[in-house]
Amino acid sequence: MQNQPLLLSSLLRHADRFHANTEIVSRTVEGPIHRYTYRDAARRARQLASALQRHGIGHSDRVATLAWNNYRHFEIEHGVTGMGAIWHAINPRLIPAQLIYIANHAEDKVLFFESSFLPLVEKLAPDLPTVGLFVLMADRAALPAVTSIPNLQCYEDFISAGDEGFAWPVFDELSASSLFYTSGTTGNPKGVLYSHRSDVLHCLSITGVYSMGLAATDTILPMTPMFHANGAWGFTHAAPMVGAKLVLPGPRMDAASIAELIEMEGVTVTAGVPTLYSKLLQHFEEQGRGAGTMQRLVVAGSAPAPSMIEGFERLGVSVNHVWGMTETSPCGTSTQPSRRTAKASPQEQLGRKTMQGTPVYGVDVKIADENGNEMPHDGKSSGRFMVRGPWVLSGYYRDEKPLLEDGWFNTGDLAVMDDDNYIQLTDRAKDVIKSGGEWISSIDVENLAAGCPGVAEAAVIGIPHPQWEERPLLIVVPSASEPATAKAVLSFLEGKIAKWWMPDDVIFVEALTYGATGKVQKMELRRRFAGHYTSQKSA
Amino acid sequence: MQNQPLLLSSLLRHADRFHANTEIVSRTVEGPIHRYTYRDAARRARQLASALQRHGIGHSDRVATLAWNNYRHFEIEHGVTGMGAIWHAINPRLIPAQLIYIANHAEDKVLFFESSFLPLVEKLAPDLPTVGLFVLMADRAALPAVTSIPNLQCYEDFISAGDEGFAWPVFDELSASSLFYTSGTTGNPKGVLYSHRSDVLHCLSITGVYSMGLAATDTILPMTPMFHANGAWGFTHAAPMVGAKLVLPGPRMDAASIAELIEMEGVTVTAGVPTLYSKLLQHFEEQGRGAGTMQRLVVAGSAPAPSMIEGFERLGVSVNHVWGMTETSPCGTSTQPSRRTAKASPQEQLGRKTMQGTPVYGVDVKIADENGNEMPHDGKSSGRFMVRGPWVLSGYYRDEKPLLEDGWFNTGDLAVMDDDNYIQLTDRAKDVIKSGGEWISSIDVENLAAGCPGVAEAAVIGIPHPQWEERPLLIVVPSASEPATAKAVLSFLEGKIAKWWMPDDVIFVEALTYGATGKVQKMELRRRFAGHYTSQKSA
Numbered sequence A, B: 001m002q003n004q005p006l007l008l009s010s011l012l013r014h015a016d017r018f019h020a021n022t023e024i025v026s027r028t029v030e031g032p033i034h035r036y037t038y039r040d041a042a043r044r045a046r047q048l049a050s051a052l053q054r055h056g057i058g059h060s061d062r063v064a065t066l067a068w069n070n071y072r073h074f075e076i077e078h079g080v081t082g083m084g085a086i087w088h089a090i091n092p093r094l095i096p097a098q099l100i101y102i103a104n105h106a107e108d109k110v111l112f113f114e115s116s117f118l119p120l121v122e123k124l125a126p127d128l129p130t131v132g133l134f135v136l137m138a139d140r141a142a143l144p145a146v147t148s149i150p151n152l153q154c155y156e157d158f159i160s161a162g163d164e165g166f167a168w169p170v171f172d173e174l175s176a177s178s179l180f181y182t183s184g185t186t187g188n189p190k191g192v193l194y195s196h197r198s199d200v201l202h203c204l205s206i207t208g209v210y211s212m213g214l215a216a217t218d219t220i221l222p223m224t225p226m227f228h229a230n231g232a233w234g235f236t237h238a239a240p241m242v243g244a245k246l247v248l249p250g251p252r253m254d255a256a257s258i259a260e261l262i263e264m265e266g267v268t269v270t271a272g273v274p275t276l277y278s279k280l281l282q283h284f285e286e287q288g289r290g291a292g293t294m295q296r297l298v299v300a301g302s303a304p305a306p307s308m309i310e311g312f313e314r315l316g317v318s319v320n321h322v323w324g325m326t327e328t329s330p331c332g333t334s335t336q337p338s339r340r341t342a343k344a345s346p347q348e349q350l351g352r353k354t355m356q357g358t359p360v361y362g363v364d365v366k367i368a369d370e371n372g373n374e375m376p377h378d379g380k381s382s383g384r385f386m387v388r389g390p391w392v393l394s395g396y397y398r399d400e401k402p403l404l405e406d407g408w409f410n411t412g413d414l415a416v417m418d419d420d421n422y423i424q425l426t427d428r429a430k431d432v433i434k435s436g437g438e439w440i441s442s443i444d445v446e447n448l449a450a451g452c453p454g455v456a457e458a459a460v461i462g463i464p465h466p467q468w469e470e471r472p473l474l475i476v477v478p479s480a481s482e483p484a485t486a487k488a489v490l491s492f493l494e495g496k497i498a499k500w501w502m503p504d505d506v507i508f509v510e511a512l513t514y515g516a517t518g519k520v521q522k523m524e525l526r527r528r529f530a531g532h533y534t535s536q537k538s539a
Helices: A009-018 A038-055 A071-082 A096-106 A115-127 A155-160 A196-207 A235-242 A255-265 A274-287 A306-314 A346-353 A442-450 A486-493 A522-528 A532-538 B009-018 B038-055 B071-082 B096-106 B115-127 B155-160 B196-207 B235-242 B255-265 B274-287 B306-314 B346-353 B442-450 B486-493 B522-528 B532-538
Strands: A023-027 A033-037 A062-066 A086-089 A110-113 A133-136 A152-154 A176-182 A190-195 A219-222 A245-248 A269-272 A296-299 A318-324 A331-334 A364-368 A383-388 A409-417 A423-428 A433-435 A438-440 A455-465 A469-478 A505-508 B023-027 B033-037 B062-066 B086-089 B110-113 B133-136 B152-154 B176-182 B190-195 B219-222 B245-248 B269-272 B296-299 B318-324 B331-334 B364-368 B383-388 B409-417 B423-428 B433-435 B438-440 B455-465 B469-478 B505-508
Touching (some): A009 A038, A009 A071, A009 A196, A009 A235, A023 A038, A023 A071, A023 A255, A033 A038, A038 A071, A038 A155, A062 A096, A071 A110, A071 A245, A086 A096, A096 A190, A110 A115, A115 A133, A133 A155, A152 A155, A190 A196, A219 A255, A235 A245, A245 A255, A274 A296, A274 A306, A306 A318, A306 A346, A364 A409, A364 B009, A423 A442, A433 A455, A442 A455, A442 A469, A442 A486, A455 A522, A455 A532, A486 A505, A505 A532, B009 B038, B009 B235, B023 B038, B023 B255, B038 B071, B038 B155, B062 B096, B071 B110, B071 B176, B071 B245, B096 B176, B110 B115, B152 B155, B190 B196, B196 B331, B235 B245, B255 B274, B274 B296, B306 B318, B306 B346, B364 B409, B423 B442, B442 B486, B455 B532, B469 B532, B486 B505, B505 B532
Parallel strands (some): A023 A245, A062 A086, A296 A318, A433 A469, A469 A505, B023 B245, B062 B086, B086 B176, B110 B133, B133 B152, B219 B245, B433 B469, B469 B505
Antiparallel strands (some): A023 A033, A318 A331, A364 A383, A383 A409, A433 A438, B364 B383, B383 B409, B409 B423, B433 B438, B455 B469
């Protein structure tokens, strides 16, 4: 057999050769819709690679972006990786100190950024000594007359110096392709470095039916930002691989803007986190015109509420909840129906879609005890959720610490697996509540509480308790209309969970704080309410 | 990222871990239906690998099979490849001289065979000096009391000596996995040696929607034999990869037996050549009970007639015609709808399904002139159909002759590609008819003729002609009921093809001879009718 390396340049090249006229549609940060084709994108990605090469960027050099989902970002992703450099997509929602930390940790040589981030970059630039070139992702007209940024160029000028005939180099498929930092709840962000091989394999996997099931006839709108794991969870790879139309929504992530794009462009598949979908569903329901051409959605980041799944399915949109993390490229498990699920009652099917699902081929999973021994698939035995496979991390970027345990990566979640091999997270290891020597699953309680009328969002944390070591505290964001009372929430929970799982108190807050990847920042809540039970006692 | 080699053992291991209770159902050569699960298959494949290891089979040793599609054959495929030996599936339809040639060329060390091949193997055994062990794929009761085969064991005894706890070894993914010989029309059969890497990549590709779209909820019945390219075109890999139920039909390939299995087992997807589907369609139509649970079919080997596609689609079965050859693992192009096709009229869609379709990611295609220059995608410029990619052959087994032209494999077909990147074969390079300096496509004419009422099968060949160098001759197998006349066929063609493409004569025969891969043996027809125009002239 021909031994060709698996390189990301093959994706856009394939689309250019066999889906050249298929469109990429973007909402720009400036507002207007931009549309062109894979042929155009491929030509400009080659130009960009050539221009970077002329600027001195070589194999494995880091090239950073601060940008939303749009066509120039897509060109940078494919141009930088295709030439053998490393695309470092920075999450602009991080605080400046973290932005500076990761750009320096990565030693980024070039920073591409959108005009909306100009003030931010002006502030950061003095602290980014490795960055020798700043490129504003716009044309010359958008360049500021005066700026403190040294060596600032505009994107269109920069690529115009590049050669359209640039030939993608061939190199080892184990070469690094892109770098994403995960914002842990403690310590500095950690870098996850993907390889060309891992990216192409992950992409082949997610196009399968058992994962996302993508085809040339699809029109894909990734709401998840390209600076999240692996370029919008791999969708900016998968679209050219299958020749699907790609719709990039830019910075406007409000439900009305997304719904408008879905309608205008005939979107069939979207990807995003539950909070965005909740708003989109509410919008569809208010408008009363259905979900249009939308057939399927992929939801990840955290588990969707049953009411969200039901709502979309009523509109004829099938919901695939997938589980993953930056460290797993990200897709690891999928709730596409198993043979048993397919025959289950609608109620049971709904329940299974809120679970994390079953491993896709390529991602091996075990639920393990402290010694790494696999626990039974009985739906009860909770253990450490461990994964391994060719698109799973082996160690963080520039971190010598051994990460794997006997070849397995510990996700940090606790989970059970049932006899149909469906995984359900019971908790983040660090979020678990230990009360009187017994574990309480915060996720179970907060999922239930989120279903209580008058509750918009809910989080459960364990905080110090003089008698029980820790006891659960329920934090609730009430609905705007007819907000629930503490008493109502607690009686809603009664009988649904074990007595000793019942939160000792309910606290109402205006909003919960979410991390960059859509997870509630429980660390902060625990800090804020640390003394709630102990000071009550002493008061 | 973790650098795990892509090994075939991961497929059955995945099914064993996460789809353990999903069934593999086989019709045995003895008649009865056998059913067990992936867990059982995995256990027995490990036992088999262990037994082979104890017998002295090592990395890259060749282990041959002469068998139909059934569970023991599935175990051998996965057991032999999983342990790092090479599975050599022999096509039992070859003539004895060819069987002997390829077993010796491969230097097979073990031969597994089914009881129906006992007389054949008794005849062949003296000429197979490298085979040190013969294993009858049955239990002890089936062993003949007297046999001329030296060192004959039965399968069940053989594997019972193996260790169920055998651990799949880890080795280089470029290691060879399996060997299939293609029966060329001239010369000795040539060996195509697959690797673990090429097989896993091919399998990931065919599970995608743009190819075959397979999921855990499918029940797959490969009618194509496991001794064809890559174990039933990769379906015996894809089923465990996605966790689908697998139905192996054994030797009974008549339409009634296949239809019975489809009904009994709830088959959703089948794979096979057009001749089998024609019979299956006729059976469904005669029975008048529809196609049951069958949702989709994959047809390959040669192009399906429009009437066959229409017939199945009337029964609610969608048809995916894919193109490939042993040298391409085999899947290379697919007629899953493009964005344009999806919006085309039913008539146009039908026409496109008889074409060879568009390249799937991983298989690069060009239509090239004699110098390798790519020809325009205009639907008119016919050229050599060239392919390359990580599951395309680089050279035949034990054949030093350089095969690739500048990295491309020449399929030997002539084709055009249209501006929607759909490929249409115009001819095998060697079947092309050259009349008065102009080319005539035999495929176009025979496809048209096959649609004429009263014609069951049709073939067009070019034979020597005193004036025009070659002229087309139409060979027809008439329908049993209301057979067509020569005049009727020719007037049916009139106006549908260029005047000079019109066959000069029509000859009726009882049957056409097909090669092992379902293609009409035109070589033989050309030999038989070589003097038809010249002797007519002289007569």
